[in-house]
Amino acid sequence: MPVAAGRRMPLAARPSLAPPDLRLTQDAEGRPRVVLEGVWNLRSLEPFLPDLEARLAQHGRSAGWDLSGVSTMDHAGALLLWRAWGRRMAESVDLRPEHAPLFEHLQLPDASALPRRRRQWGGPVLALGHATLALADHLVGALLLLGRISLDVLHLVRYPARTPWREISANLYRTGAQALGITALVGFLVGVVLSYLSSQQLRSFGADIYIVNLLGIAVIRELGPVLAAILVAGRSGSAMTAQIGVMRVTEELDALAVMGIPHTLRLVLPKVAALAIAMPLLILWTDAIALIGGMVSAQVQLGLDYRHFASSLPDAVPIANLWLGLGKGVVFGILIALIACHFGLRIKPNTESLGMGTTNSVVTAITVVIIVDAIFAIMFSDIGIYS
Amino acid sequence: MSEPIIEVRGLWTRFGRQVVHRDLDLTVYRGEIIALVGGSGSGKTVLLRQMLGLETPARGEVRVFGRNLHEGDHEELRDLRSRWGVLFQEGALFSALSVFDNVALPLRELKTVDEGMIHDLVLMKLCMVSIEPRHADKMPSELSGGMVKRVALARALALEPELLFLDEPTAGLDPDRSESFVQLLQGLHRELDLTVVMITHDLETLAALSDRVAVLADQKLVAACSVPEVLSMDHPFIRNFFQGERGRRALETWKERNREPAAPAPSPAEQESA
Numbered sequence: 001m002p003v004a005a006g007r008r009m010p011l012a013a014r015p016s017l018a019p020p021d022l023r024l025t026q027d028a029e030g031r032p033r034v035v036l037e038g039v040w041n042l043r044s045l046e047p048f049l050p051d052l053e054a055r056l057a058q059h060g061r062s063a064g065w066d067l068s069g070v071s072t073m074d075h076a077g078a079l080l081l082w083r084a085w086g087r088r089m090a091e092s093v094d095l096r097p098e099h100a101p102l103f104e105h106l107q108l109p110d111a112s113a114l115p116r117r118r119r120q121w122g123g124p125v126l127a128l129g130h131a132t133l134a135l136a137d138h139l140v141g142a143l144l145l146l147g148r149i150s151l152d153v154l155h156l157v158r159y160p161a162r163t164p165w166r167e168i169s170a171n172l173y174r175t176g177a178q179a180l181g182i183t184a185l186v187g188f189l190v191g192v193v194l195s196y197l198s199s200q201q202l203r204s205f206g207a208d209i210y211i212v213n214l215l216g217i218a219v220i221r222e223l224g225p226v227l228a229a230i231l232v233a234g235r236s237g238s239a240m241t242a243q244i245g246v247m248r249v250t251e252e253l254d255a256l257a258v259m260g261i262p263h264t265l266r267l268v269l270p271k272v273a274a275l276a277i278a279m280p281l282l283i284l285w286t287d288a289i290a291l292i293g294g295m296v297s298a299q300v301q302l303g304l305d306y307r308h309f310a311s312s313l314p315d316a317v318p319i320a321n322l323w324l325g326l327g328k329g330v331v332f333g334i335l336i337a338l339i340a341c342h343f344g345l346r347i348k349p350n351t352e353s354l355g356m357g358t359t360n361s362v363v364t365a366i367t368v369v370i371i372v373d374a375i376f377a378i379m380f381s382d383i384g385i386y387s
Numbered sequence: 388m389s390e391p392i393i394e395v396r397g398l399w400t401r402f403g404r405q406v407v408h409r410d411l412d413l414t415v416y417r418g419e420i421i422a423l424v425g426g427s428g429s430g431k432t433v434l435l436r437q438m439l440g441l442e443t444p445a446r447g448e449v450r451v452f453g454r455n456l457h458e459g460d461h462e463e464l465r466d467l468r469s470r471w472g473v474l475f476q477e478g479a480l481f482s483a484l485s486v487f488d489n490v491a492l493p494l495r496e497l498k499t500v501d502e503g504m505i506h507d508l509v510l511m512k513l514c515m516v517s518i519e520p521r522h523a524d525k526m527p528s529e530l531s532g533g534m535v536k537r538v539a540l541a542r543a544l545a546l547e548p549e550l551l552f553l554d555e556p557t558a559g560l561d562p563d564r565s566e567s568f569v570q571l572l573q574g575l576h577r578e579l580d581l582t583v584v585m586i587t588h589d590l591e592t593l594a595a596l597s598d599r600v601a602v603l604a605d606q607k608l609v610a611a612c613s614v615p616e617v618l619s620m621d622h623p624f625i626r627n628f629f630q631g632e633r634g635r636r637a638l639e640t641w642k643e644r645n646r647e648p649a650a651p652a653p654s655p656a657e658q659e660s661a
Binding site for chain 1 (some may be wrong): 469470480481483497499501503507508511512514515526527545546558574577578579587589
């Protein structure tokens with residue numbers, strides 16, 4: 001039980017901390033009179049609320065109400081009585097003088113005063129419409145951002161001194177150098193698994209030697225670029241969105257704007273440029289490690305000599321595949337950074353939007369990478385492959 | 388003196404090598420309004436966080452409602468936490484919830500109050516801090532700084548607390564709002580037997596509201612007494628803080644107001660003796 005009773009009374013003189021209670025009596029003229037006792041504050045009312053509400057409702061506001069036996073009352077207690085009286089004061093109330101001010105706050109508007117959020121009717125149709133509009137909105141937004149960055153690049157061509165080298169270098173380190181470990185690990189394991197599975201199949205056809213062609217083409221042309229891009233999208237894309245989003249929440253973007261520093265030039269462009277440079281390098285690295293993984297596995301499974309693997313690789317895989325992979329890397333890098341920044345800039349200053357924006361950014365970036373990869377595959381289907 | 392609500396005994400707070408509080412003692416009694424003052428970086432907010440159990444003392448103990456905040460039953464501490472309300476410096480409204488839902492959250496957490504009652508309680512609290520019902524479905528990011536503060540106060544008051552912690556309650560409010568804030572707090576203090584611990588730099592609020600002033604300087608409490616007593620003390624920080632040009636003016640207005648018999652907002656001390 002809380003020690004909540006008694007206004008400025010010495011401890012000993014405190015009335016008992018009786019739970020809130022009421023009983024019906026009659027006054028001298030035989031009219032009903034409701035006598036309230038105990039502590040009527042939220043903490044002691046709270047366990048009995050439904051019960052008390054029902055009992056209070058039995059007595060109308062026309063009865064006499066004797067509240068002088070209430071030892072402690074707060075706004076919640078006053079409100080409970082006021083609601084029982086039909087949202088106004090009862091006709092005759094005996095109050096302790098110190099409880100009177102509690103009833104002064106009670107000129108409350110009823111439920112209609114609250115603006116209600118409009119319900120969405122029409123369900124799926126509206127949802128589809130909203131989704132389509134949102135997609136269009138995103139496309140326009142991303143296009144505008146791309147345009148803005150292109151203008152920034154033109155601006156930098158005219159004033160090369162304003163190039164944000166330091167930011168580009170920092171981003172290059174964060175998105176490139178620091179991603180070497182994870183891309184190496186994933187690349188190596190994928191190389192091992194791919195080589196292991198393929199070599200089992202190839203051996204049953206006696207086509208052991210084609211493991212080099214299979215691995216080389218798959219890794220250099222497709223797997224390396226896509227793996228690295230997905231890892232970078234998850235790793236750096238989310239970080240970029242969250243960074244820009246938090247800067248929006250803490251008004252840092254506005255601070256940049258009022259200093260006359262365009263945030264596309266200082267925040268977005270360095271990220272795009274850094275990823276456009278780092279991505280092909282990471283792909284080269286992932287390719288190399290994945291091929292090493294494949295080589296190790298092939299040696300174990302098929303007894304294929306390392307030297308033989310390495311020397312037959314250039315003949316098995318035309319060099320065009322490497323250029324294609326690296327070219328895709330540049331495009332993926334630009335896309336990932338653009339999407340991350342686009343979502344970051346759209347984050348609204350609340351925590352939920354930040355979480356949703358980051359998720360959407362990563363999901364979109366990975367989806368777009370795979371879609372664009374498919375487009376590349378169709379466009380360059382007759383390049384780099386012996387027919 | 389009435390019963391102590393908060394007891395801070397021999398408190399040491401350390402952040403790495405830096406000592407914020409060195410053997411600090413403070414007692415807050417039921418029904419009083421105590422103001423914590425001190426220069427910036429003197430550890431006012433940290434002391435408040437210690438009283439809230441958000442920091443752990445390096446040495447010493449903090450007891451609130453007679454209970455150590457870092458020991459004991461989880462349920463009991465939870466119960467204890469529903470007996471106080473806190474107004475954070477920046478409001479700390481939940482940005483994903485509307486104004487109404489922010490104030491309703493502590494009530495809904497009780498799980499026993501029905502929606503109709505919650506609705507009326509929230510509206511009443513919002514009216515008390517003069518937020519109009521039409522703002523109730525706004526999100527915190529759509530509010531002005533002063534409104535955020537008032538909504539945060541409404542949320543702090545939602546559970547009808549016995550103890551209220553205020554961190555810079557009037558910072559960022561215009562003078563008119565500060566005045567009505569002072570009146571609101573005086574009213575609440577009268578009606579609810581509220582104990583208030585507040586950090587403030589605003590001398591007018593301090594002079595109008597506080598029964599006692601606790602002055603933090605040199606990692607310690609250099610004073611914890613009424614405004615006139617603090618004024619008579621000779622300590623470099625107190626001299627600078629209260630006896631600067633602004634300080635003198637604020638205190639003079641307060642003295643004049645106290646002298647008038649029909650003062651618009653009598654101090655709680657007067658109320659008590661009346």
